[in-house]
Structure formats: C-alpha cells, structure tokens
Amino acid sequence: MKHKLLFLLLAAEAGLCMFLSIIILSTNDSLSALMSFPFEQLGLLLRKLSETGQIGNAFAVTLYTALCLSPFLFLQKVKQKRRFYAEDFLMVLLSAGLFITLFYMINPSYLSRITVLDLGDSGVTLLKFILGSLIWAFLLGYVILRLLRLSFANGIETLQRYGKALLYTLCFFFVFTAFSLRFTEMISSFLDLRSKNTSDTNYMIPTNIFYVLTFLVDILPNILYTILTVKAIDLLTAMQADRYSKETDTLAKNISVWCAKSLAAIICTSIIFPILQLLFAKILLDINTSINIPFLSLIFVLALLFVSRIISENRKLKTDNDLFI
Numbered sequence: 634m635k636h637k638l639l640f641l642l643l644a645a646e647a648g649l650c651m652f653l654s655i656i657i658l659s660t661n662d663s664l665s666a667l668m669s670f671p672f673e674q675l676g677l678l679l680r681k682l683s684e685t686g687q688i689g690n691a692f693a694v695t696l697y698t699a700l701c702l703s704p705f706l707f708l709q710k711v712k713q714k715r716r717f718y719a720e721d722f723l724m725v726l727l728s729a730g731l732f733i734t735l736f737y738m739i740n741p742s743y744l745s746r747i748t749v750l751d752l753g754d755s756g757v758t759l760l761k762f763i764l765g766s767l768i769w770a771f772l773l774g775y776v777i778l779r780l781l782r783l784s785f786a787n788g789i790e791t792l793q794r795y796g797k798a799l800l801y802t803l804c805f806f807f808v809f810t811a812f813s814l815r816f817t818e819m820i821s822s823f824l825d826l827r828s829k830n831t832s833d834t835n836y837m838i839p840t841n842i843f844y845v846l847t848f849l850v851d852i853l854p855n856i857l858y859t860i861l862t863v864k865a866i867d868l869l870t871a872m873q874a875d876r877y878s879k880e881t882d883t884l885a886k887n888i889s890v891w892c893a894k895s896l897a898a899i900i901c902t903s904i905i906f907p908i909l910q911l912l913f914a915k916i917l918l919d920i921n922t923s924i925n926i927p928f929l930s931l932i933f934v935l936a937l938l939f940v941s942r943i944i945s946e947n948r949k950l951k952t953d954n955d956l957f958i
Contacts, residue, residue: 650813663704678739701731720778727771734764819848840918857895
C-alpha cells in the first residue's frame with residue numbers, strides 16, 4: 634500500500650471516528666456504544682425489524698441466527714482445508730458469545746435479570762460494555778493466535794508478509810485509539826464543564842483550551858507510533874528485497890533517529906504539561922491532577938529502537954565479513 638493511500642485511509646478513519654464519537658455522545662450510553670459497536674446497533678436494528686410484523690420478525694430471527702452461526706460456519710469451511718487447532722475453539726466461543734450478546738442487545742431490559750442487584754442505567758451500560766468487549770476479545774484472540782501459529786509454521790518470507798499485515802493493522806488501531814477514545818474524552822469534558830459551570834463563563838475558554846491541549850498531549854504518542862509503524866513497514870519491505878542492502882541500513886538508522894526523537898517528545902510533554910497547568914491554575918475551572926507516565930509508549934518505542942539498531946549492526950557485520958573474505 635502506497636503511503637499516500639495509507640495516510641488518506643488513516644485520515645478518513647480519524648474523521649469517521651470523531652463523527653461517530655459526537656453521534657455516540659448524544660446518547661446516554663456512550664461507553665457501551667463505543668465498546669459494544671456494532672453489536673448494540675445490530676441489536677437495535679433486529680428489534681426494530683421484528684416489530685414490523687410476522688414477516689419482519691421471521692426475517693429478524695433468520696438474520697440473528699445467521700450472524701451468530703457465521704463464526705462456526707467459517708470454522709467448518711476452514712476444517713475442509715486443514716486440521717483443527719486449539720485456537721479454533723475461540724470460533725466456537727465467538728459463535729456462542731454472539732448468541733448471548735445479540736440476544737441481550739435486542740432485549741436490553743433482560744440485562745437487569747442477570748443479577749439480583751439493582752443495576753440501574755449505569756449497570757446496564759456496564760453489562761453491555763462487558764458483553765461487547767468479550768466478543769472483540771474472542772475475535773482478536775483468534776486472529777493473534779493464528780498469526781503466531783502461521784509465523785512459526787512457515788518460513789521467513791511468510792513471517793515478513795504477516796508482519797507487514799500486523800503493522801498496517803497497528804496503524805489503524807493507533808488512529809482509532811487517538812481519535813475515538815481520546816476525542817470522546819475531550820468532548821465529554823467540554824459538555825461536563827458547560828453543565829457544571831453556568832456562571833464562571835470567563836474561565837471556560839482557557840479551561841477548554843487546556844482540554845484541547847490535554848487531547849493533543851494524549852494523542853501525541855499515537856501519532857508518533859503511526860509514523861514509526863509506517864517507517865517499520867518500509868524497513869520490512871526493504872528487508873524482503875535484501876536484508877543487507879544499503880537501503881535497509883539507511884531505513885534502520887532513520888528509524889533509530891525517529892525513535893530517539895519520539896522518546897524525547899513523549900517524555901518532555903509528560904513533564905511540561907503538568908507544570909503548564911500549575912502556572913495557569915488560577916484561571917482554570919478544572920485541572921487534570923493525574924500525571925501520565927507513558928510506560929507502554931516507552932516500551933514500544935524502545936523495542937523498535939533496539940530492533941532497528943540490531944538490523945543496522947547486522948548489516949555492518951555482514952559488510953565487514955564480506956571485506957574480510
């Protein structure tokens with residue numbers, strides 16, 4: 634995939650995530666709508682369809698059954714080409730989980746019967762969140778375990794091909810995290826500030842500005858991840874052609890430089906932003922008291938830094954050995 638097309642798709646994803654976040658925030662169940670998408674929406678559609686009459690109800694039941702059985706049917710088709718592996722059991726769990734999840738999404742009033750506790754609206758939202766998260770966990774778990782098995786069962790070429798597919802997936806995941814979850818938090822902060830402060834309107838503008846700055850600080854690691862991941866795709870493409878070429882060495886060194894700059898940017902913003910809030914504390918109606926130390930960010934960038942340095946050193950060692958021979 635060319636960089637121009639990739640960045641266009643990522644920009645379209647970012648725009649779609651922000652649009653959906655605004656739509657979701659217009660409902661009371663924003664948390665469940667984010668994490669249970671598209672199951673909650675499918676449940677609503679099936680319920681509306683079943684209410685149209687006998688024909689609509691029959692079609693809704695048929696569609697519900699087909700959707701829930703699709704992972705199991707996929708597994709049956711796959712078994713015609715290869716034997717059954719342990720991770721394939723997740724497809725069975727996924728099919729069973731879809732039956733349960735979509736049933737409760739179609740009939741959300743039944744969620745209160747799961748426990749003897751009086752859950753209320755927030756409790757129902759939490760149960761929708763759990764059900765949706767389990768379905769995504771089954772699906773992602775299957776994909777990851779299958780990729781692991783394929784990477785060990787095939788040669789380096791197959792591993793590189795699946796590695797590129799994983800890196801492309803990471804790009805879209807980083808953009809989703811930044812412009813869906815983080816953007817939703819920022820918009821929620823705007824709405825909460827407006828509802829809780831009706832008199833101190835003079836201080837709302839600087840507070841909203843800091844909400845935007847908080848959003849930018851939070852998504853900075855994801856933006857840097859995306860850039861580094863695209864560079865890693867270029868490096869992997871060069872390694873597929875010749876792992877000891879000059880282009881491979883140049884790309885590896887370039888990634889090392891970008892990793893160092895990314896680490897510096899992440900650490901500096903994590904330190905400077907809390908200090909900036911303290912300096913302007915007198916004119917802010919809300920202060921983010923938590924100090925974000927992005928350990929996962931540091932681990933990801935450091936791991937990529939080490940890999941790029943190893944690739945560069947291997948190429949240098951190969952060149953020295955060729956000169957010696």
